[in-house]
Amino acid sequence: MIEVDRVSKRFGHLTAVDDVSFFVEKGEVYGLLGENGAGKTTTMRMMATILRPTSGDIRIRGYSVLSEPVEVRRRIGILFGGDVGLYSRLTARENIAYFGKLYGLADDALEKRVEQLGEMLHMSEFMDRRVGGFSRGMRQKVAIARTLVHDPDVILLDEPTTGLDVTAANMFRRMVAHLQEEGKTILFSSHNMGEIERLCNRIAIMHKGRLSYAGTIDALRDQVKMNDLDDIFMTMVEGGGR
Structure with a gap:
């Protein structure tokens, strides 16, 4: 449903996103993690056709953000x-x-x-x-x-619970679960690891513009031999994603 294929974005001499690839399946809630400046929002802006990739391509429901941006916009919701x-x-x-x-x-x-x-x-x-x-x-x-x-069939949410109190944030999570039941494909970024863990099975972690990890949360736990997602995230960031 969402295919990110070796995407890079450069602003002059600055590389904001560097050769990133991952995919999101139809009906999946997929988490995009990374510290501020990691390239998450730039990646999502390219998905939304607000920014054009310097290299690589992104396809939303088979439509290219490079050659079919109008078709992409018809099928996405963005926050x-x-x-x-x-x-x-x-x-x-x-x-x-x-x-x-x-x-x-x-x-x-x-x-x-x-x-x-x-x-x-x-x-x-x-x-x-x-x-x-x-x-x-x-x-x-x-x-x-x-x-x-x-x-929309595909929903892109960048820090969607910012400013919401606990009750409203819980309401949002119920809404996401309802949208998933309807077959919607959702990609969202969040600094709330509890939120990510409750809503997502698979995640991507970005660090300094590059992809550090893409896969299931369980596989990541097995890989790093840790259980707490906050601790795992800090280890990935502090270790440069290795």
Whole structure:
């Protein structure tokens, strides 16, 4: 479903991503790990066609980000960390509906979808309030709904639980499990190892732009002879991924 094939990205003399390859199967929840600056977000931005690979290619459902970027965009939902980019003068409902319109959803279908997402993300109390006064967690929920409004097959989530309290983060994990049951393919990055362990069977670890590991969590434990995922991650990073 997602094939990353020997992808590199250079900015002048800086190599942000260096010859990275991994794949994500249909219906899989796949974790992308790495410290800040490891190349995770750059890799996900190339998947989303925001950045163009310097070399290599990425295919989403068989479509190339290089030669078929429009087809890729039709099939993905994207949420990047940091500023979630909502329109502060619009309500939560209007923000979600606006992005649904951009994807060409018909009015009746869009209205039903917005209501469905509001219920799924427990947003009913603030759906018709302007986003400008929202907390970080409330804004993040709206951003997640915006990501899912067109019912994409492939979902890219970069630090999706940033700003969410414990209850909301638990709700997010239940939502991911529900989306997986629907056959969605999800790739997400997180610094929360407990979250990764609960949601993912397979992971990729990046360090200084290169791939340190790609495979199952169980196989990684066997490889490094450690059990705690936090300790494993620190060992991989401090040891340069060896």
